[in-house]
Amino acid sequence: xxxxxxxxxxxxxxxxxxxxGKITTPHGAFSTPTxxxxxxxxxVKALAPADLKEVGTEILLCNAYHLYLxxxxxxxxxxxxxxxxxxxxxxxxxxxxxFQLVSMSALREIESEGVRFRSHIDGSLHFLxxxxxxxxQEGLGSDIMMVLDDCPPYPASTDEARAAVELTxxxxxxxxxxxxxxxQALFGIVQGGRYSELRRQSAHALMExxxxxxxxxxxxxGEEKGVTFEIAEEVTALxxxxxxxxxMGMGTAEDILMGVRVGVxxxxxxxxxxxxxxxxLFTSFGRLxxxxxxxxxxxxxPDPACSCYTCRNFSRAYLRHLFLSRELLAxxxxxxxxxxxxxxxxxxxxxxxxxxxxxxxxQDFFSQREDKGGTSKDEGGEIRC
Numbered sequence: 001x002x003x004x005x006x007x008x009x010x011x012x013x014x015x016x017x018x019x020x021g022k023i024t025t026p027h028g029a030f031s032t033p034t035x036x037x038x039x040x041x042x043x044v045k046a047l048a049p050a051d052l053k054e055v056g057t058e059i060l061l062c063n064a065y066h067l068y069l070x071x072x073x074x075x076x077x078x079x080x081x082x083x084x085x086x087x088x089x090x091x092x093x094x095x096x097x098x099f100q101l102v103s104m105s106a107l108r109e110i111e112s113e114g115v116r117f118r119s120h121i122d123g124s125l126h127f128l129x130x131x132x133x134x135x136x137q138e139g140l141g142s143d144i145m146m147v148l149d150d151c152p153p154y155p156a157s158t159d160e161a162r163a164a165v166e167l168t169x170x171x172x173x174x175x176x177x178x179x180x181x182x183x184q185a186l187f188g189i190v191q192g193g194r195y196s197e198l199r200r201q202s203a204h205a206l207m208e209x210x211x212x213x214x215x216x217x218x219x220x221x222g223e224e225k226g227v228t229f230e231i232a233e234e235v236t237a238l239x240x241x242x243x244x245x246x247x248m249g250m251g252t253a254e255d256i257l258m259g260v261r262v263g264v265x266x267x268x269x270x271x272x273x274x275x276x277x278x279x280x281l282f283t284s285f286g287r288l289x290x291x292x293x294x295x296x297x298x299x300x301x302p303d304p305a306c307s308c309y310t311c312r313n314f315s316r317a318y319l320r321h322l323f324l325s326r327e328l329l330a331x332x333x334x335x336x337x338x339x340x341x342x343x344x345x346x347x348x349x350x351x352x353x354x355x356x357x358x359x360x361x362x363q364d365f366f367s368q369r370e371d372k373g374g375t376s377k378d379e380g381g382e383i384r385c
């Protein structure tokens with residue numbers, strides 16, 4: 001049921017602490033800072049909409065590029081839009097697919113008018129323009145649409161990053177002009193690689209056009225973490241305070257804490273569900289690899305401090321058995337737990353911001369992991385989005 005147009009209300013902003021806000025969309029409202037589970041193809045892997053609602057999901061991210069290729073926009077429009085097609089009543093943000101086009105560089109060619117590419121599914125030839133990407137997302141009926149942007153791979157030279165900034169600005173202007181109606185929001189995407197001056201140029205160009213919100217793209221592609229958040233802090237300081245800010249493709253709990261503190265409102269990442277499918281669980285004391293033999297007779301829940309469906313009903317021993325037996329239930333129960341963890345983290349962050357206790361919250365967050373021997377890394381190395 002549609003409840004209203006897009007709006008953003010900033011509830012408070014603590015310098016160096018983070019921002020509290022509320023975003024209203026045609027399909028409901030959600031609080032910020034928020035985390036968006038990724039359902040690129042119209043589903044969050046292994047989970048039904050009822051599962052997502054139970055773990056606390058308020059907004060989903062889907063991918064216009066993937067849905068355009070399969071099952072096709074016309075089919076989704078025929079059944080009443082993406083919300084009805086996938087059985088999700090809450091807000092949806094659709095990514096334009098700019099990042100996916102970067103990752104398939106051997107199959108695509110960027111031109112001033114748009115991107116020409118071959119489908120990774122069947123090799124068919126397609127041409128996406130900024131206008132067509134907006135049209136696709138309007139057909140999907142998502143609540144928040146992203147412009148088509150040029151996201152250069154890492155590391156990009158100054159000239160490559162500058163060219164991407166200029167093309168992204170041109171495409172953003174064309175996207176804004178192509179948008180029809182005011183029911184759906186449209187976000188611009190700040191590019192510029194690791195170059196501060198280019199990031200500033202990109203942000204100012206987008207603000208001159210004017211968007212409902214602003215995303216920071218082209219990060220977490222291989223640069224050092226210090227660089228990632230240095231850039232994010234520089235960009236958020238430039239963006240309007242009365243518009244939401246979205247850090248694309250981030251990430252770990254530690255990433256989210258850092259992002260919140262530099263003024264980011266929205267996050268997304270495949271990490272919680274992808275990790276679930278590898279047997280990696282997120283807990284209050286760090287990461288737990290359910291595959292390990294030490295859990296074969298462990299009757300305790302994955303996280304004694306967690307109240308999710310999985311932890312209330314199942315032991316580590318059972319989850320390990322399911323995973324090693326390749327039972328499909330393993331992926332669902334692991335994903336339920338991991339997303340519950342992420343949404344609980346966001347609720348606790350919002351409460352800390354409301355109470356003005358973000359410093360204490362962050363200190364407790366890390367000390368709990370140290371006290372219980374937890375880790376931010378899998379035994380096999382860091383997991384990235």
